[in-house]
Amino acid sequence: MTISKEQEAQILRYHHVEKWRVGTIAHQLGIHHNTVNRVLSQAGLPKAVRSQRPSMIDPYLPFLTDTLSRYPTLTASRLYQMVRERGYPGGPDHFRHQLACYRPRPRPEAFLRLRTLPGEQSQVDWGHFGKLTIGRAEHALMAFVMVLSYSRRIFLRFFLGAQMANFLRGHEAAFTAWNGLSKVLLYDNLKSAVLERRGDAIRFHPTLLDFAAHYRFEPRPVAVARGNEKGRVERAIRYVRDHFWPARQWRDLDDLNAQAEAWCNGWAMDRPCPEERSLSVRQVFAQEPLLALPENPYPTDERVEVHIGKTPYARFERNDYSVPHTHVRCTLTVSASPGAVRILDGGQEIAHHVRSYDKGQQIERPEHIEALVQLKRQARRHSGQDRLAQATPASRTLLSQAAERGDNLGTITATLLRLLEDYGAAELEAAINESLAQGVPHPNGVRIALQRRREARNQPPPLGIRLNDERARQLVVSPHDLSGYDQLQAIDTETDGAAEAMYDDQ
The missing domain is CATH 1.10.10 (Arc Repressor Mutant, subunit A)
Known part of the structure; x- marks a missing residue:
């Protein structure tokens, strides 16, 4: 437990001036008695010896110490069952507390500070930075981080998920930003890098091996439970969390990556290099030799085979993309980049869409729908004409x-x-x-x-x-002879004329 300097002064005053005992000081200050003993020991005073009371576990200590010497990793629950069978009357919580005092502690391991040659090694890892909601879809916001082990130059790029395609895109973006790459790339035991591991036997992901062959670097995983071997990239991720991420405002993923690129080329490059504190990362990186890039980049588009049903849509990542109606009931290939979705029939592109990161959307091209509508209209018209011509x-x-x-x-x-x-x-x-x-x-x-x-x-x-x-x-309705209406109209005209004449005479 860490305490303030004021509390340490209080402990020393209570002990020397007030003559309080360790337990009284711990009770009054609300801290553990071990903390009080530590402060007094650091001040040169001998550790106070506390009276030991008899415990229920005492008769079973020879059995426990012998068992733990032979099976040091045996769990407390299993040891509790064993002593219960031998008559131990206490409860499990008290037993666990007492057992912790007698369990043998592993000897702490000392580590050497690892040093690498210029241009020799880079370290790669993912960092999780929460979730990003786009429409109705929720994506994991992942930060791809690569750091050069010698100069400590950092590359940072955010992706929606840690899929293999994004993993390779992060590599290519880092190589392009640095205009080169190191001879060895060190990975944690990521699923994107290591499919299976049995001791020293490792089965790399075949796509990563093909990618490494294209760029001519050696993929190398760290040893199991040896986080110190990739400490540079872990510290780089911590540095990103502390110096880039807090209070960061951004509109969308493109804006966030633009800010990350500016930060990597500015603030992160001008910090002191841990290997040479008198020089900046920018100055040390300028002296670091890197492997040259090949002429052609590695294809990183996602390729998925899709089956088109009776409706002209291809399903990709929880969205439907329209295809020409002539390709229903066919198996096509979706080739997706971060910004576009291309649908291929063999090597021929039949549809091109803007990629959507929402879900449940229908992304359509007007010409696809219009062609289908015209086909249906013509089908209905031709069907009606055939029926009419037959009758x-x-x-x-x-x-x-x-x-x-x-x-x-x-x-x-x-x-x-x-x-x-x-x-x-x-x-x-x-x-x-x-x-x-x-x-x-x-x-x-x-x-x-x-x-x-x-x-x-x-x-x-x-x-x-x-x-x-x-x-x-x-009912049969026959048209009526309208000649009678003409006679009535003539009579009405004569009557009106006679009435007008009488009115004039008056």
Whole structure:
């Protein structure tokens, strides 16, 4: 326990002036008696000997010390079961407290300060910096950190997740920023680097091995439980947390990475180099030789095979991206960069979208949807025309002449299909022929011909009127002779004239 200088002065005054005992001082100041003993020992006073009271564990101490000497890692719960079987009457909490005083302590290990040659080694690790919400999706905000072990130059780049593609993109961005790379890259036992480890036998991730072969560096993992071997990158992450991250304001991920790049090239480069305190990191880095970069960068785009169902969309990262309708029921390849999603059919690109980091979104290109809509319209129109031509062959001539006039064939087809349902194939065929004979290749001429033929036969209106009463369906409405209305109008005119004459006479 750490206490202030004022408390240390109080402990010494209470002990020398007030002559208080250790337990009294600890009780009054609310601290542990071991802290009081430590302060008194540092002042040159002998440690106060506290009276030891008999404990329930005393009869079992020979058994416990012997067992712990042979099995030093045996858990307290297992030892408690063993002493309970031998008659120990105490509870588990008291037993654990007493056992801690007798458990053998491992001898502390001393570590040598590791030094590396210029350009020899870099250390790589991820740092977790909370979560970032984009729309309805929540992403882990991960910081990729690489540090040169000699000059201690830091590279920092933030990503949404620690996937292998982001891991490789972080490497390439660091190599580009430094215009080179070290001979050895040291990794913790990350899943992105080490797939399996059995003692000294290591199975690296095949993608990382291919990446290392491309840039000609040696990937090397640290030993198990040897965090001191990668202390430089851990201190670099701590340095980022203490000097870059606090009170940082940023709009989006691009803005955050722009600020991180400026910080790495400015403040972090001008700090004193731990290896040479008289020089800055910038000055030491200028003297550090690095391996040259190859001409072509390593492809870091994510590639995923997707199966397109009956709807023209490819599912990638909880979002749907549109594809041409000609590629439904096919297996395609999604190639994704941080800003774009490309959908490939073999080596041919069939769709290109802006990448979305939201979830549950449909990202569409207007031409994909419009092509599908036109296809459906044409399919419906051709289906109706085929049905109409099969029932009334004369409709082909009418549609052909209507097309020459520039009329809308879809509307004409739909109207003729309704007339076909109302009047039947025979009547519609005859009406179409009559309308064509009069030079009217239009549904209005066909409708007039159908009405004239129905009235001539004194037939009821077609069932297409959809009357609910059966008697109304059978009702025949004949047009009334309007000549009587003309006679009434003539009589009304004569009457009005006579009334006007009488009014003038008066």
